[in-house]
Amino acid sequence: MKTVYERPKLLKEAHFHYCPGCGHGIINRLIVEVLEEMGLGGEAICVAPAGCGMLLYNYFEIDVIESAHGRGAAVATGIKRVRPENLVFSYQGDGDLAAIGTAEGFHAANRGENITVIFVNNGVYGMTGGQMAPTTLLEQITTTTPVGRDSCVAGHPVRVCEVFATLDGAAYLERTAVNRPAAVRKTKKAIAKAFQCQLDGRGFSLVEILSPCPVNWKMGPLDACSWIDEVMVKQFPLGVTKDGTKPTGGAKDVTAATRGGAKDVTCS
């Protein structure tokens, strides 16, 4: 008999706390599947966010540290500079990365920090009850945009991949979704590519994942999945935004410790 489905060993035997139809659970599972398939469970160090993903350590059988809200990329930077041989990634929501932690994410990307960010874009602050996120669409109703997001008052939805793509230190940026089986498979590939980018010492990698939050979108799980295709991707087009090849920088002959694992790279 052929095994077609198994619980990944890196996934603890615990119940996810996520709401029904939430994308976080799928993304959690994809991460451990990729780690397991790449044989990286023993090397991986994950930085968990403040947000619905904050209890990752209850599910992942790998080393995990919690960060303060938004500081994931800075904490990951600190870890990576000590342990360049480990695979270091942060898991961050859209409030976490694109509001309070914009500076930390942006500058980690700009330094070409050799880390990976798994960026969960669900268009709202899930954990705190569905307030507006920087990624909330115009006219989208949230608890803090009760009549819909108005750009005159609350600005515009932020496209993280496109913004980060302008930074020379960002090596690999891709936007995917987890609302359909095919999209889930693509997301898994993107995560694997981002981790490989880090293993190859190419610098900063980020996968932005459009993820349903049915509870705060006030939709059924299936409608939430359709809404991603029908509405969300118009603002957040799927695909690879950047696939650079070489880390760039100013210093010559930097060591792995100073550069954080882009090993034996001579920056020009």
Next chain:
Amino acid sequence: MRQLMSGNAALGEAAVLSGCTHYFGYPITPQNELTEYMAKRMGELGLCFIQSESEIAAINMVLGAAAAGARAMTSSSGPGISLKQEGISYLAADELPAVIVNVARGGPGMGNISASQSDYFQSTRGGGHGDYKTIVLAPASVQELTEVVPLAFDLADKYRNPLLILGDGMLGQMMEPVDFDGLARPADYDKPYILTGAKDRPARTIHSLIFDTKLQEEHNWKLFRKFQLMEQNEVRYETYLADDAEMVVVAYGMGARIAKGAIRRLREEGLKVGLLRPVTLWPFPAKALREMAKTVRDFFVFEMSAGQMVDDVKLALEGEAHVHFYGRPGGVIPMPVELSRIVARHYYQARSRDSAAKEEKR
């Protein structure tokens, strides 16, 4: 070998000699020479220096580096130290070691870049949110600065707690002779908590989120017991001409240097004035003060602030002695002669108060 160095540079060299491998900083006067020294030195040694995008990022890089097992340090001055408080609270909650340097300046707000002692409350009361403390070391000379740095790294590792070195713009920027000959790199501690990847062991987690209030309370009591141990074991202070003193000046850091000058003058005039200089601002040398109060009736607190440590002196003395105060806030640095005049006035007033009381008894 003795050499002439600024406090900021000497601090940097002492950190390197103490085994600091990771430094994260953001420019702010009057500590820039330290960040610049680390940029050069860490680069030469192939160690890690990052000029971060903010003090918030720097302290969180420190947190990551500490979680991964490194001896990590950051430095700043008042406005930047305020930004670091978030990370310091997390370091304390996570029980991670780190050394944070505050080369203090005049405040509040942007304030100025002159030396000041107005960050005493922020330093000694935890500083960030939640129920925690950090050891605060307050050296009074460039040489002493180099001596507290290895101690700082050692105590941070020993207690798995962030630790503050509190200096000021004068200490940071003035040059004094120093030698590093006696500086021994503190021993490495076993760190069974650090994140290295769960290769040949069960996975580890570091987090401060504790939803269960009973467990959160347990964690807070655990931290509290650790702080009690620090209070028992880590109090450090210096006394100067205190044995026969009728009035004891309590001052720290550069304030104590000024006070020493004032006390020498007062002694020349025959006034029995001595000094108690807390080296650890937290834990505070409360016991030493109470012990002194058995024979000394008057304590004179001098600070370059509008009065912060004076609260701790009053708490320590529990009404057992009179507490006098003189402060200069805002980055003003008084001369010893100014302080000596004020102390002398209080000294004579205390004497006449005591003789008046004796009269009344008769």
